Amino acid sequence: xxxxLEHAAGxxxxxxxxxxxxxxxxxxxxIETGFRMRERSQKNKEKIMRYFNAxxxxxxxxxxxxxxxxxxxxxxxxxxxxxxxxVKELDEISRQFRWAISPYYLSLIDTADYRNSPxxxxxxxxxxxxxxxxxxxxxxxxxxxxxxxxxxxRYPDRLIINVTNxxxxxxxxxxxxxxxxxxxxxxxxxxxxxALDYIRNNEEIRDxxxxxxxxxxxxxxxxxxxxxxxxxxxxxxxxxxxxxTPVTLPQRITPELCAVLARHDPLYINTQFNSxxxxxxEAKKACDRLVKAGVVLGxxxxxxxxxxxxxxxxxxxxxxxxxxxxxPYYIFHAKQVKGTxxxxxxxxxxxxxxEKLRGYTSGLAIPTYIINAPHGFGKTPLLxxxxxxxxxxxxxxxxxxNRVIKCEPMEPDKMKSGF
Ligand SMILES: *Cc1c(COP(=O)(O)O)cnc(C)c1O
Numbered sequence: 455x456x457x458x459l460e461h462a463a464g465x466x467x468x469x470x471x472x473x474x475x476x477x478x479x480x481x482x483x484x485i486e487t488g489f490r491m492r493e494r495s496q497k498n499k500e501k502i503m504r505y506f507n508a509x510x511x512x513x514x515x516x517x518x519x520x521x522x523x524x525x526x527x528x529x530x531x532x533x534x535x536x537x538x539x540x541v542k543e544l545d546e547i548s549r550q551f552r553w554a555i556s557p558y559y560l561s562l563i564d565t566a567d568y569r570n571s572p573x574x575x576x577x578x579x580x581x582x583x584x585x586x587x588x589x590x591x592x593x594x595x596x597x598x599x600x601x602x603x604x605x606x607x608r609y610p611d612r613l614i615i616n617v618t619n620x621x622x623x624x625x626x627x628x629x630x631x632x633x634x635x636x637x638x639x640x641x642x643x644x645x646x647x648x649a650l651d652y653i654r655n656n657e658e659i660r661d662x663x664x665x666x667x668x669x670x671x672x673x674x675x676x677x678x679x680x681x682x683x684x685x686x687x688x689x690x691x692x693x694x695x696x697x698x699t700p701v702t703l704p705q706r707i708t709p710e711l712c713a714v715l716a717r718h719d720p721l722y723i724n725t726q727f728n729s730x731x732x733x734x735x736e737a738k739k740a741c742d743r744l745v746k747a748g749v750v751l752g753x754x755x756x757x758x759x760x761x762x763x764x765x766x767x768x769x770x771x772x773x774x775x776x777x778x779x780x781x782p783y784y785i786f787h788a789k790q791v792k793g794t795x796x797x798x799x800x801x802x803x804x805x806x807x808x809e810k811l812r813g814y815t816s817g818l819a820i821p822t823y824i825i826n827a828p829h830g831f832g833k834t835p836l837l838x839x840x841x842x843x844x845x846x847x848x849x850x851x852x853x854x855x856n857r858v859i860k861c862e863p864m865e866p867d868k869m870k871s872g873f
Contacts, residue, residue, distance in 0.1 A: 488734030612661035622703030665696030813854025
């Protein structure tokens with residue numbers, strides 16, 4: 455082939471591939487991330503610190519962040535220009551549902567445009583929580599799959615221990631909202647001991663998820679004890695913690711906590727970033743510390759209307775996560791939880807997002823889209839369909855670019871001889 459034509463086909467294809475990403479490149483620069491909005495959140499932080507008369511060391515202390523969580527609209531309105539009707543609504547909701555925002559998470563809100571802020575929507579109650587009562591309190595029937603105190607078992611080889619109902623923040627879209635109407639309570643030691651007995655006596659359990667609430671609301675010493683008990687069971691191969699603190703309270707990820715976690719490998723932490731705005735320098739620092747402690751990080755996003763129900767935003771979120779070494783694991787279709795109907799999306803929206811991830815970005819940035827079957831029958835993946843037909847003669851597939859390709863079934867006993 456003449457030298458000048460050598461790369462012609464490759465160049466043409468490259469041009470075609472470049473055109474595949476143009477619509478994303480056109481909007482990418484306008485997608486806000488925690489890093490891009492740094493200046494604004496720093497200003498918010500200074501204002502909040504002045505209000506609380508706090509020092510930098512207070513801000514960086516998770517105890518201070520927890521103690522000064524904002525859960526009163528009359529304090530919130532010092533930072534966000536709420537209108538009178540909103541103050542009234544928030545007062546009304548507060549009588550029924552708890553809410554609490556850490557000063558840190560509050561600092562991420564764009565106060566000039568708070569009604570459209572994905573941070574505000576996740577943290578501050580909306581009147582629709584009490585106006586629309588469609589949905590269920592316990593859509594997954596967790597109460598029905600509880601063989602021992604604090605345990606939810608829905609699969610053959612793994613289970614959940616719910617160690618607390620406490621969280622750094624009470625996400626408005628929470629699937630366990632029914633648990634946070636009450637006060638903060640950790641599981642009693644007696645119940646944890648019963649839960650551990652159950653695991654000890656059921657040797658097929660090889661994977662134990664400690665969650666809640668938020669697993670990292672437990673003290674370092676209780677976590678250390680619980681993880682040690684699990685380490686002492688030979689059949690428990692891995693442990694996982696469910697926590698949203700890297701997102702809502704990254705100050706919780708202290709060197710002391712990481713020293714504890716480092717003693718209990720193999721340990722996985724799944725967290726929940728839902729917006730690229732949540733991927734901040736503070737979140738990165740928390741994740742860096744966890745990775746250095748040998749923890750493997752994953753993300754379980756929830757598909758939420760007007761927060762991340764858009765392929766470009768979801769792609770940016772997952773790419774931002776890879777930069778801080780958090781591997782996208784699941785995107786959950788929102789459950790029909792009473793008080794959260796305004797967050798729900800159509801399944802088509804989720805499938806469209808999946809369609810626009812595969813091929814268009816790193817496989818590492820592609821989580822599995824999951825819908826939860828009713829009655830606790832388990833997580834079920836939903837996927838665009840890529841296999842159109844298969845018989846003895848022929849396989850028909852559809853590629854990420856929507857090319858329909860017929861080929862030989864690529865199976866060992868159907869291989870034709872070459873030449
Ligand atoms: C989600 C969940 C698990 C873990 O499921 P994976 O798909 O392994 O992440 C285990 N037990 C219960 C009850 C769950 O809800």
